Amino acid sequence: MSTAREANDQLWIMPFLGQLTDDCRDFNDDITSNSVTPFTYYASLVQRKDPLANSLLNPFYTFLNHCSDIYLSSHRDSQTGAFLGRRIARTLRSVKITGEERSFVQFLNIFCADNRTLHNYFNNKLLKQFPFVSDPEKTFFRLLDVSSVKYARTNRKLETYAFENLIKIEDALNIFPVHTQDDSILEETLLMSAMNYSVQIGGKRLRPLLMFMVADLYEIELNRILPLARGIEYLHTSSLIFDDLPARDNSDLRRGQAALHKTTINNDISYNLCEGRAQLAAVDLIAISMGLINGGLIRNGFSFESVNRVVGEISLLMHDLCIGQMMDLRAARVGIEEDSKKIDKLDRIAWFKTGKTIEVVMILPVLLAKSPSDEQALELSRIRKLSQLMGIMFQMRDDLLDVEEGAAIGKPAALDIKKNTVTYVSLIGIDGTRERLQQFLAQSLQLVDECWPKGSATIKDVIQYFVTRKT
Amino acid sequence: MSTAREANDQLWIMPFLGQLTDDCRDFNDDITSNSVTPFTYYASLVQRKDPLANSLLNPFYTFLNHCSDIYLSSHRDSQTGAFLGRRIARTLRSVKITGEERSFVQFLNIFCADNRTLHNYFNNKLLKQFPFVSDPEKTFFRLLDVSSVKYARTNRKLETYAFENLIKIEDALNIFPVHTQDDSILEETLLMSAMNYSVQIGGKRLRPLLMFMVADLYEIELNRILPLARGIEYLHTSSLIFDDLPARDNSDLRRGQAALHKTTINNDISYNLCEGRAQLAAVDLIAISMGLINGGLIRNGFSFESVNRVVGEISLLMHDLCIGQMMDLRAARVGIEEDSKKIDKLDRIAWFKTGKTIEVVMILPVLLAKSPSDEQALELSRIRKLSQLMGIMFQMRDDLLDVEEGAAIGKPAALDIKKNTVTYVSLIGIDGTRERLQQFLAQSLQLVDECWPKGSATIKDVIQYFVTRKT
Structure with a gap:
């Protein structure tokens, strides 16, 4: 094959x-x-x-x-x-x-x-x-x-990079049962199908790709950190399953396909169990992810100490993602309070929702490549700052896309698409958002040069993509 | 204090x-x-x-x-x-x-x-x-x-043991914000309140107590494994929050108090956000638990290698709990298929739902106390067998309790309390279940003697409690 x-x-x-x-x-x-x-x-x-x-x-x-x-x-x-x-x-x-x-x-x-x-x-x-x-x-x-x-x-365009590496990630994402020695357990199979359904719905796999790019910069063989790249993608998938549930975004679709809680898989369970199964599959993705990261990195030759640090960062990330989603939940349902309509607040939501994952994705290869004494605190703090900017840029672009899509399909009040929700566009307008995006872009490219002076045109291209993407 | x-x-x-x-x-x-x-x-x-x-x-x-x-x-x-x-x-x-x-x-x-x-x-x-x-x-x-x-x-009665040690566990269970350096983050506070609400609803804390008992047998200072005992209790609490959700057991109450998804805490959020918050708090409990186990055991002086094994066992446990809950979900909603009305199937559900946690609770202190080469494979496999029996006994007693309670309050068809669900009592009758319980009890006490020949009357008393408990 x-x-x-x-x-x-x-x-x-x-x-x-x-x-x-x-x-x-x-x-x-x-x-x-x-x-x-x-x-x-x-x-x-x-x-x-x-x-x-x-x-x-x-x-x-x-x-x-x-x-x-x-x-x-x-x-x-x-x-x-x-x-x-x-x-x-x-x-x-x-x-x-x-x-x-x-x-x-x-x-x-x-x-x-x-x-x-x-x-x-x-x-x-x-x-x-x-x-x-x-x-x-x-x-x-x-x-x-x-x-x-x-x-x-390390200096290829994102598209070239993705062309070569995406397949490595996609090929590795399928999840297999843990209990292979016993007879197969029906309920484990039901969870496997559900997890793989959601994982295979796809996505840009930006997180694992970005991790690979940083790993390349530190000359880590990509296969060695593949368990980590997979684990991060599973955590992401898990959070998307939760996002779509009725008590949250109540979304029946995910990337044009039925959300997991709205579908059986080849009629494998009765329809009234779908939401319960979706919740269990989302928790199971966390379990599979932790086991894979914790065990897979050791099998690939990283030290117990560095893997311990990685698991610590991942646990903290999960906590921060919960905070980000709680921010999102409140913002979506009740709007951000009038008196605190501050751009800082939007920035913080974007940081917790998107920036923190980018941070972990870019920090972990550094932690794995260097011994604790080696690490340049400066380098790490620059990467953290860069990730924060990238998270905010991603969200600003999202808000612009909502308006542009609205305009494209002739909706008059495109701004109202997200009812009652404060966005960058509603706060500082379309031009204001575009301008701020350009400022952040310049600042980010500068930070990339400072982090990796020998050049990482590929990561720069990812940042360009964040700012110009159409989906 | x-x-x-x-x-x-x-x-x-x-x-x-x-x-x-x-x-x-x-x-x-x-x-x-x-x-x-x-x-x-x-x-x-x-x-x-x-x-x-x-x-x-x-x-x-x-x-x-x-x-x-x-x-x-x-x-x-x-x-x-x-x-x-x-x-x-x-x-x-x-x-x-x-x-x-x-x-x-x-x-x-x-x-x-x-x-x-x-x-x-x-x-x-x-x-x-x-x-x-x-x-x-x-x-x-x-x-x-x-x-x-x-x-x-190691030879006290469960009640004496709990009297002395429960307070150590209860005192340590409160969860505090991670982000203490920044200004406090409102959404983190909202999650903390929710997690602590569910943790404080209480329970018998049987899992951490049992872990302490085994730790005593291996002369591990209890404070050193406290992070692990807490982590296991958080995972348990997390699974109970999910259990109660509408898509699962749809239970409005937990131990006589409002289930987390049915309550605000001092009116801290609007009521329509409660279920979403409950889901996020349940995921966050997993994150807090993993971070605590992974970091706390290292701070308490255990080796990176042994902590790596512990995290591996915990990840596997989470996966197995998902399988157990999936079994439960199917059994509760559709009944166990007529043609496979086998006691083996009930045993397997009990093993995954209850036995696996007991197993991890009893195995992990051994892993932490001994180096990998030290371990008696025999001892570990005996403990695993014992845990499996304990999980099944716990479930058999549960089924008996349902009937006894039903009889006590004068319900005629006590057997039908769990409609459409196969239980030990419906399969082998009240007397059959009691008899099997006694067989398993004898077998378990024998295994305890084989595992710990120098005596562990306290663990034996826990097993007696499993068989005789009234709640």
Whole structure:
């Protein structure tokens, strides 16, 4: 199954890689003939010192990264490695042969400017091997692993990142019975179906994706923190099941499908049990999540001490989410009190409802990657501040979306969609909200640069998405 | 506050201790005059080799234990110790002086038969000091701590045990806000009130008491596992809040008070928010419980590794409780399917609903007291078996109580109280259920002896209570 999927991935990559190889090999010719390719375009930006170059993917790294991906997904098969190594060496030899005296060094100066190790490797080691075009894959891929790959991984666009990683998360989300040794227990099966129904209704999986991005920055292998990413998504799903119940938002639908408390699953229980089952499934998701995080991280080699800290943070998060939902419950039903119509209050709701989860998602990989003495208190407090801003931005964008959707379908009093509820738009207006959103955006991007000075364009792209998203 | 309470305890103990001292000192005279005192009665049973002696408290140990309690609650004050030491020495000297040649040894043979260390200490060390009646308290209390006290602690009646320990649990159960550094958050306060309301509605606190009893057997200081005892009680409270909701048992009352989803607390929220708040408070109790167990046990000096195992067991317990409640939900609403009217099925419901918690309560102190390599797999599997039996006995007694109550208030069709629901009584009748209960009782008491050969009369008394309880 997963091998078939990997094979499919490679089918998709191959023509793209072929094109990149051609563009790289013909770089000098294309410069001469003024042809625009990813390589010549990137080179022209670098030479003009255009800041846009910093937010554009380096096509040479993309080329190397794809080669590396293929090599890694072949499980470092030596024949595949030799094939790819020869391809890279031949491509670079073309760059050297087709240009002038210093053209190869110039090429490296453009495309490996930020990676001295790789630059030196190509210029010293690999150059000498061009006459032989032998199989330099071993040293080569080792270098790729430690430098180029990391850069490529942490500076992709959200969409590219999601394309590669979402499948890892989706594939892992299905929940299986715990009691496998006994005969299967009917009631456990009923809970499993319910939990998986709600988990599979889907969502953007933004929380686990964001956690993966931070884990990449700290060079944690994604499979190792997968139990944590799954656990966080289950907690999120659990809170959505509770949100939809009659005593709360009373919503019959969730993402266009029947909410769990409004549906049987293949007629497995009588309809009058659905709400009770939904409540139990939501509690069970918490239980499964805690067990998975507590046990899975240990199995994946993290220390008992760091896992203890993680469980502590998760417990606190659950408490804070309850507070956030209590805020929401009061705000939705009774409105925020007139006399305290303060934007601070809205900010606090957004922080507890959305920001706290983002905080935990971004903090936990740091806690797992570093020993307690290592941690930069400054770094952690910056991440906490950033998460708070992201939570508020997410909510401001939500309020704007309500109005924009209302306007789009011609509703006159779009502001009244959430009756009796104070929103950012009702407090400071559409323009005020948009303006504040831009201020927070600038502040957040600044914080990302301070948290991760070596660059995390992917996380920046997530923040851009928070501000511009249409759903 | 707690000092005032301790002072009160001592006031209560003093006359009792005075009487015990007199009865001990006059032992020989009372034997001669055929007076019945706790000492002469116990001695007559021992001399007749009456098995009843094994289930009766040894009055001499009770006397020593009270002295020890007073000494310990004086924080080992040396003057208090000297006073008590002199009292014990003088009392024993009276036993020696008033009787015949071997009367002191005979006294020790009766009252310290199962404690060689104490026997030797009195017969060798203390005897030599009688002429001086000096202050032998130090060695003496050290010996008491390691032997007599443990025996006395683990062989009391449930009522005595609860009298002493319930207050420790009740005093610790109140939940306080987590966010104390910020301004208090209104919504956190609303959740705190709700959680404390449900926690304070009370209950027998059987789970934490049982955990304390097992902890005593493994000589774990009770304060150290208090976070775990509290956490388990919170999880239990959480499940009761969910049980009462309209989609489940739809019960407006809990122990004669309004169920949480049917009440405001001093009009703190509008009535239409009560059910939503109850759901959030029930989830929050899980969060508070996990945080407390995970963090509190570490603060109390248990290892990260053992706490990790505890959190794993608790997560699994939560999952199993969901299964048990799902079983209950189906059984209550649709009845157990006709064709599978098997007693096995009822046993399994009782095991998941009640037995699993008992199991965790009795297993966790063992896990905390012993290193993984130490554990006797046999011991653990016996405890698991015992817990399963206890869960089933508890449920059988519940079913009998329903019928007995029905009969008491003159309801003709008491069997129909739980309409459409299969119970032990409906399956095997009143006499059949009583008989099976007695079989399980014998089996359980046997298992207790196998688990703890040095005696745990208190746990046996809990099991007796399971079988005979009237509420």
